[in-house]
Amino acid sequence: MKKNVHIYFNRWFSTAYHYMNLIRNNPDGLEVKIFGTHPDPRHMSLQACDYAEMEPALKGMEYVQFCLDFCRKHEIDVFIPRLNMLDIARHIHLFEEMGTRVVVCRDTELLEMLMEKDQFYQSVKATGVMVIPDYEVVRDAEGFKQAYEKLLALGHRVCFKPTNSEGGLGFRVIDDTRDPLAELFGLSTRLVSFRDAYQALSSVSEFPNLMVMEQLTGLEYSIDCLASREGELLAAVPRRKAGGRLRLLERNEELLAIAEEVARTYRIPYNFNIQMKYNGDIPKLLEINPRMSGGLHVTCLSGINFPYLAVKEALDGDAGPLTPDYDILASHIEQPMLMTDWS
CATH class of the missing domain: 3.30.1490.20 (ATP-grasp fold, A domain)
Known part of the structure; x- marks a missing residue:
């Protein structure tokens, strides 16, 4: 594996700040340099970057070309996209041709279906892999x-x-x-x-x-999942709200079995998140996000460094085997910090 790995996040949520630091503080001691782009040069996600630039307002192939140029200029090894994920996946070969691994579902038909909830509900109904509302x-x-x-x-x-x-x-x-x-x-x-x-x-x-x-009225869960490049499930941790800011990382065998079945059926690679909510005793699907979830940094208290292991899987396909810790009660607090203006 390369000594100093260049990792690029395009426009992400604020919580990408935590993902970047989890990758940087990895247990293998892998040296990384983290790059980011965002339309807001003061965005929180960029505060964890070693280098950042403002992102232009582009769409379609023009945006893909911007990302390609950025990856080429900065010799990016691993690209973790969120914005315009589908367009990027459709042109993944262009990134791979210059040596950039892209942490994204390369099955564009599946990715498009996951982004259109009604289409995915039809698929789930046909496979019977979960109950839908x-x-x-x-x-x-x-x-x-x-x-x-x-x-x-x-x-x-x-x-x-x-x-x-x-x-x-x-x-x-x-x-x-x-x-x-x-x-x-x-x-x-x-x-x-x-x-x-x-x-x-x-x-x-x-x-x-x-x-x-x-409307589903029972407990709501986010099941954070990590899979191999081929979509084999490596780890799953159900996370639910436990009052106020409390979150419980729960060993829920019913939901863990659903995560296994989803992985076998759809083969979603890297990080993905299954959102489910109970109606009585029946867990029903809300949606599946083919990316890192907003609360993934909390789930990493299970002992599984989800963001870093996705990078490791993209680089050498060797993230497992993994055994999460369950039944962990967690929370978070604000922390003041000095800001960097990347404009």
Whole structure:
């Protein structure tokens, strides 16, 4: 393995700051130099970089070419993309031709399906690998109304979310018992009345695909997973909220079995995250993210350095065998720090 490995993160979340430091402070003593790009030169993720640049507002092949030029200029060994992951995966051969390994799912058909939640739900329904919530996909206000009424008739509380979004963006719960005045003086909320949602959606003839689905009311888990380049599961750790800022890294055999089955069925490489929520005794799929999750740095308290091991797997395919520690209660605190302005 190369003595000093150059690793590049393009536009990532703030928590990439932790991923970068986990890679830098690896147990093998591997020397790394970390590079980053982001449109905001003061972004938190860049604070862990050894070198950073501002990222231009580009799309498609123009953005891929920017990443290629950056990798060539800085002799990048491992590229860990988030923004425009699908476009990058479609042109992965261009990176590999110059010696850059890309930590991404190279099965672009699968990657595209994972990014469109309704398409992936159809696949899961066909394979039976997990249970999915009752749902309908709609594109106009009347379709939204019909889906809402259908789910309501099945006895569900109803929520909705765009089929192509990350995290909680666009997620709302329909609640006709809410008190708008109380909300005005309280905390911001994801609750919305059917009337307000319907009125807003009726303002256009058609909108991007919206998934209207049953609201799951039980415990929610993020299962952080690490797989080999070929998609063989190496480690999985279920993580759930345990009140306030507390997180529990739990040995949940049911969810660990689901992670194994997902890996066997879809062969997602490197880091991925399965989000599930219980309805009664049944865990149901929310989504799968084919990347490191926002809370992965907490999961690394299990003794598994997920970000570094993905890099190691990309370089020499030798990340396992791995045995996580479970039943760990964890939390986090803020810490003041001096900032670097990369502009």
